[in-house]
Amino acid sequence: MTTTTTPDKQGIGTRFLSLARTDAHVTRLVVILLALLVMFAAIRPGNFANSYTWISMAVSFPEFGLMALGVMVCMVTGGIDLSVVGIANLSSIIAAMVMLALAPGGSGTAIGAAIAIALVVGALAGILNGILVAVVKIPAILATLGTLELFIGISIVLTAGSPISGLPPEYSALMAARLGGVLPMQFVVFLVAVALVALIMGRTTFGTKIYMLGTNATSAKFSGLNSVSLLIRTYLFSGILSAMAGLVMLANYNSAKADYGVVYTLLTVLIVVLGGVNPNGGSGRLIGVVLAIVILQILSSGLNLFPEISNFYRDLIWGGVLLLVIATSEITARNPFKRKQKEVS
Amino acid sequence: DPGDADTGAPADGGGGGYTIAIVPKDSTNPWFVRMETGVKKYAEEHSDLEVFQRGPAETDATQQAQVIRDLIAQQVDAIGVVPVDPGALEPVLKEAMDAGIVVVTHEGASQENTMYDIEAFNNTDYGAFIMDNLAEAMGEEGVYTTMVGHVTNASHNEWADGGVARAQEAYPNLTLLEENPRVESQDDGETAYQRAKELLTAYPDLKGIMGTSSFDAPGVARAIEELGLQGEVFTAGTGMPADNKEILEKGLVHALTLWDPADAGYAMAELARLILEGEEIGNGVDLGVPGYEDMQFAEGSDKVLEGAGWIVINADNVDDFGF
């Protein structure tokens, strides 16, 4: 992950070779990433060598990176969360309102309270998603589509559609800070989230359980797993990650608005599937998703280096990369009669 | 200082000259496609400079900030922005200025982190003028409402507010439909058409719809024609001549208003060059395109430069523009 800030191919190479062995899909992503970096370095050495290039990327991708992590954990259970953007904006709007209400001039406590409340809002929104999916048993793709509309709707009602700005300077200052002079705060937040996800998915019983649930919900049920509580906790987790994204956006734009980053909804899904998470649930690794996030960021920032190439080629390239990856993954290991998991919606 | 700024100029940058990037709200909207023609024209006239337009794929504040961040990373010398949402761009534009990049904006009167903001006019007056058009068509009496692209679109709402304010002070017989003072077209001609039909079904005495987004008036016009209300219900708004030739000539729309985005693009680039070359920017500065030869500071501001207003297009002059 440090690749984005220290573009040192030696390091990357050795670091990923070990990883590559463990997972064919990860290998493919690593190859793509390396190819990208080489091209970048060859065509635009000036920018490649310029640390600001990497720092600015590290500022940009945490917004949707955090949301993608949320989508990932839901997809592992065989679900999906289309409402991440809605949750992010709703929680950042409420956080902004709280800051302005408590101390327009800004104060440590006000900011602390605002952050806390944003996370609570995210958690509540996630719980609502979880209940709709686990208890009412609405297919996740529809339940979270509904709540996406709902959350954006509520945000519009709260703000009459206009942005909430004029936040206390301390807050954006907090985020504008650079850890050790280099690492942007947004990036640090993202790293924390990644660590959190790695811990929860890989090191806790909860993680093992939701992978089980995603693989075969019926056998999970017969093994005594409480799918309702598991799913609610999963979407809650996604909600909190989205709220973190909201807080990052609040800083990046020094304002909150109902429709910031609506384009992230499909982007996050794209990232997660590109990262190798199976929409039918049960499989998918964090490292893959993180690689996908970095790849897409480098792609779009790289494209902006070429004014003569329209930004619309970004979609073309993203789609192409996705198709390429799945095509190659099929060739390496195919099982035409692979039954698709259908238990969880 | 320029010398330093140059090191970052793209490898294929034009002969050590300045690099000036213009960042529109998005790139399919015909509005900004037109703006790019102005930018290209400027680039041709100044071969020593690297001047280009670079917009986000969608009209989205986060995407626009992303583009600007990448431009800063490329160490361009100047950035001219048409902000999707001025508030949202403050931090990234501040970064740009801290990095020694010249920043100018257009349609961003409220922008703080900019050196100068060019307004073809002031938003409130522009809205007022659209209202004047509508009022004239409506015979200065009747019920009207306003349509915006999105309730979240800052300038659309400012224009609409300006129009409403104008109606209140100047047209005592115009009344705003208070059950539904503002509807959304979602910057979509089809939605504008559907909403208009619904409005006219729900409120039989509705006589005028003030459009703002360039999709509004054409969509509303479609509804008026289909519902057989031609000559009874009226609309006005912003629009490009070519896109609205038909409805203007049919008389479905009395008049549309615009300023030529190409000129705005050209003017931004010129202003950026003047600043880069250390010229004094003051009242009367000439940005080299009609309507921008004699820019004046808005009163009480030393940032917002206002130009000589807008163009009205109607059935008679719609063919005279060539765009």
Add this chain to the structure above:
Amino acid sequence: MAEENVIAVRGLTKSFAGVKALDGIDLEIRAGEIHCLAGENGSGKSTLIKIISGVYQPDSGTIEMGGRVHHKLTPIEAIGNGVQVIYQDFSVFPNLTVMENLALTTELADKRRLVNWRRFRKIAEEAVSKINFKVDLDAVVGDLSVADKQLVAISRALMSDTKLIIMDEPTTALTNKEVEALFRVILDLQSRGIAIMFVSHKLGEVFEISERFTILRNGKQVITTVPDELNEKKFAEYMTGRDFEETAFTGDDSIGEPVLEASGLTLGNAFSDVSFTLHKGEILGITGLLGSGRTELALSLFGVFPAESGTIRVGGEQVRINSIADAIGHGIAYVPEDRLTEGLALERSIGDNIIISEIDRLSGPLNLADKRKQREAVDRWVSELKIATRNPNNPVNTLSGGNQQRVVLAKWLATEPDVLILNGPTVGVDIGSKAEIHRILTELAAAGMGIIVISDDIGELKQTCGRVLLLKEGRIDGEVDPRTQTEEELSDMITGGPLEVGTN
């Protein structure tokens, strides 16, 4: 006399990513013969079937049918040559009606492009009448009982020009009664000159009906012969390749105090007023026809469908079991009927499958997984149950039936239950694994666990159980000591005397 062969395969070989599933198989099926294909789990039976029916292509070898030599087949070609397969999982369409399930294959074989619903109904009516199977043709197959699903699959196979019907473990899901009915169908088909090839792990029935056997071991053809050449012992040796001992029931009757007492349990139309007591160290059999409520009873003891009335006592004190969690909490474990969908997460590792029900106890603070404890638990059960795997991190679907079943068992033993309920514990498991599983059950009982075995495999009941409860239409219809009864007496008790085909 190759003419009278409906099919002859020569030197068939097939391997999957290294695994040699089939290795030089030569086999002839004659018109009107009943040919049994036997072998342990993973010996290649299903693969051979899938090749003959055109689902898989062989790596080498030929298939002669309809007077032509094929190097590979498509499903349609196979069907065109009169080959019909009744798969282990029946391969019916759960979302479609009985009528459509019955008619589609015929219509496809006739290369129809359009659907004529009247013709569909005619085809369906004919099909069911052939085995006089009474069913609502407009019912959705997904809602049918397992037995009816299979009867649908069988009727579907009886097309006008069928020459060979292959049944992959047709009896795994059937009760004795239904097996008898099925055998009548098979004999009837035979009399019409249709050849039958079937796969089974149940030796009894194999001997009852087969005219010739082919036995596979690790993809190789061990022998093809006639019954008189074999007795059950030799048969088993051919299959397993080792000297084989049938274990008879050894569990003594020195049972301890009650662990599970059910009284007056009732659940809607599933079962009513069921009372029984299970003691420590006892293996209690529960048997009855499919639909007699035995599975529902087990599921309600396990909290899946809580009983509407009646009381349950565990270790003497009354408890409420309204959820699976409750059941597990009270030390009740359940090994489900269908391990593939209810018992295992096939793509997850063997290890995770073993510890999943136990995982909370194998965790540290903040329910952080304790990898060391987990590892120890896994290793322990893999070795105790002799699960054949090099690496417990491999996914479960790399194991064959028998071993998969042991994984399910291990999962529940890991929770150290007081009461272990097994539903069809050895369905589709070969004799080797079967004996092993029976041995394990007996040991567990000896160690003081209370065990309920739900089964209609009479041999199994005789070998393992001290007492057997008969369940009929949701009510307990008597209790027997299997050792005092012959298999025939037992099966008559279950089915309520000899029966007519298709009266179910």
Add this chain to the structure above:
Amino acid sequence: MKPFLQKLLRSNEFYLLLVILVVAAVIEVRSGQFFTANNIVNLANAMVVPGLFAVGTYMVLVSGGIDVSFPALASLAVYAVTSALVDNSWAGGLWLPFLLVVALGAILGAFNGAFAARLAVPTLIITLGTANVFKGIMQGALGSVQIPTLPPSMAEFGRANLFVATNPTSGLTSSMPVSFLLLVAVVAVAFFVMRYTMFGRGVYAIGGDEVSAVRAGFKVRRIKFWLYVMAGVIAAIAGLVRTSMMGQMHPTNLLGMEIMVIAAVVLGGTAITGGTGSLTGVMLGTLLIVMVQNSMILIGVPTYWQRVALGVLIIVGTGISAVQLTRRRKRNRIVAA
């Protein structure tokens, strides 16, 4: 009679119809405008494009797949054709644009189909990829911009109407577009294909159990391939209709419709896991969504509350059928997660 009644009470369509009637009643009460000739026509008009998309989506969902690429596919097909014809100032009949759009739709659909038929990857991933590719080609390679004036034949087609409904009280006139016939035709064809051809039954079979479909002798790959081709053609036709009726080509006009259409189809009782679904339900589901989207003002929902209302509708609508399903499972004691 009785079994029929039971069946009715079980059917998702029945409850959907109830919901629609309730919503209609609400609109009528709040505005007195619902059951007016021209409002009905307005709804029919608004339903054409979503309705067409819904048909294709329904077919794909039944096969157990899911297609999110159709708006991008339609936009690309129609944009390419329109701009080509405009550049060559085509003044001829509608047959050419129609033919070209259908052909292009088929080709792009085949692109989806090739992947879906060959790869065991969930089709959501595939179509996410192709959607981006299609969009990228249109906006990047073709550098799409708004096209103000269409070829005359398309413009006429867009304006042509079957009849004009007049509201006696308000005198408002709404015209029923000719394209509504297209919707009817496509629904009719789709109904025939799905119910009366082995291809259609194959689609259901694949959605029910793909392995069994292979064993039964269905040419699963071929069926999937042609399924996506058909979906592509239908989507392209929908795109042509929208463009013609707007009288202008707005390249991005359709983008982002996918999720709402899928919601409508699932609302109509088509299982998102495949195998079940009826065109009646699909049309009812689409009608419900279109009705609500186009009646917010009539009901008097303030603009700021409209998205909340839409969200609630989706949640409640899908919630009802979800609860139905769970109930049924319980009744039949089907063990499910």
